[in-house]
Amino acid sequence: MPDIDLNLLTALNALLTECSVTRAAKRVGLSTSAMSRTLTRLRQATGDLLLVQAGRHMVPTPYAIALAERVHETTINAHALLQPANQHLDLANLERNFVIRASEGFIDLTAAALLKEMQQTAPKIRLLFVNKADKDAQALRAGDIDLEIGVLGTDAPELKTRLLFSDRFVGVCRRGHPLLNAGVTPERYASFPHIVISRKNQLHGPVDAALGRLGIKRQISMCVPSYHSAIKVVAASDAIGLMPFTVMCWSDPASELVHFELPVNTPPIKVSAIWHPRLQADPVHRWLRETILAICRSEHERYTGPQA
Structure with missing residues (x-):
């Protein structure tokens, strides 16, 4: 077999990420001239120019663009494979950022519970939460995010998942709401104005499908992007809300809201941790996953009892 120089792979990843010989050199700790020679070797190895001058900048060729994602993943996996299997994990002194895509809820x-655990165990690790605008696996x-929390919404076959807890939808209304006076039937439930929580203005969901099978349609009067907004509207009106049971359980106990079981059956909500397989064996990422799992299950069981 011909020798394979993995240093070329690391350099190629840096060049395609930075699109600059100078910045790529700094990224991997080489001189600019050494990186320039490496680019020449890469061009010879691949038979492609990879990066070409465009004015004062360099731009990737179509071949380089097609390679970029595979090169990035392969580089990370190669480095992980060539590290000791039993690394000593010094969480107390480890500095690292994790980007987590999760819902507001x-x-x-x-x-708060995550912060408390991190301060005790890994005070130099930072969790950077970003809005869950979509569920795209890209x-x-x-590597733009390290972990996603929520319902699996992609058919990307390579992603790893771990169930954190199962949830269910419940109805929400203000205390003293007339719906509660005579029993929550499908007809009475649908007769009041409803407020929907959706980041993309999706007005219909599982409860509408269940009502539809009974020939009933609810009146949707408003759509808001967050639980906070919905709670304020529901507390000050006769509107009916819909939210996961755990959101209601963990809300302010002095809230003016009460929850009730829906008069129709809806599928359970499977809340999972989702990550890319390149981070599967990363010991720090594994610690983060296990920490989130333990906190989620502890809090969930506090209100609902142990899961089967």
Whole structure:
């Protein structure tokens, strides 16, 4: 077999990421001239120019663009394979950032407990939460986020998942709401105005499908992007809300809201941790996953009892 120089792979990843010989050199700790020679070797090895001058900048060729994602993943995996299998994990002194894509509800419910655990165990690790605008797998594949929390919404076959807890939808209304006076039937439930929580103005969901099978349609009067907004509207009106049971359980106990079981059956909500396989064996990422799992299950069991 011909010798394979993995240093070329590391250099190629830096060049395609930075699109600059100078910045790529700094990224991997080489001189600019050494990186320039490495680019020449890479051009010879691949038969492609990879980066070409465009005015004062360099731009990737179509071949380089096609390679970029594979090169990035392969580089990370290669470095992981060539590290000791049993690394000593010094969490107390480890500095690292993790980008987590999660919903507003998850952040509200777990961030305080996560912070407490990190301060005790890994005070130099930072968790950077970003908005869950979508469920596209590309951010995980590209390494833009390290972990996603929520319902699996992609058919990307390579992603790893771990169930954190199962949830269910419940109805929410203000205390003293007339719906509660005579029993919550499908007809009475649908007869009041409803407020929907959706980041993309998706007005219909599982409860509408269940009502539809009974020939009933609810009146949707408003759509808001967050639980906080919905709670304020529901507390001050006769509107009916819909949210996961755990969100309601972990909300302010002095809230003017009450929850009730829906008069129709809806599928359970499977809340999972989702990550790319390149981080599967990363010991720090594994610690983070296990920490989040333990906190989620502890809080969930506090209100609902142990899961089967």
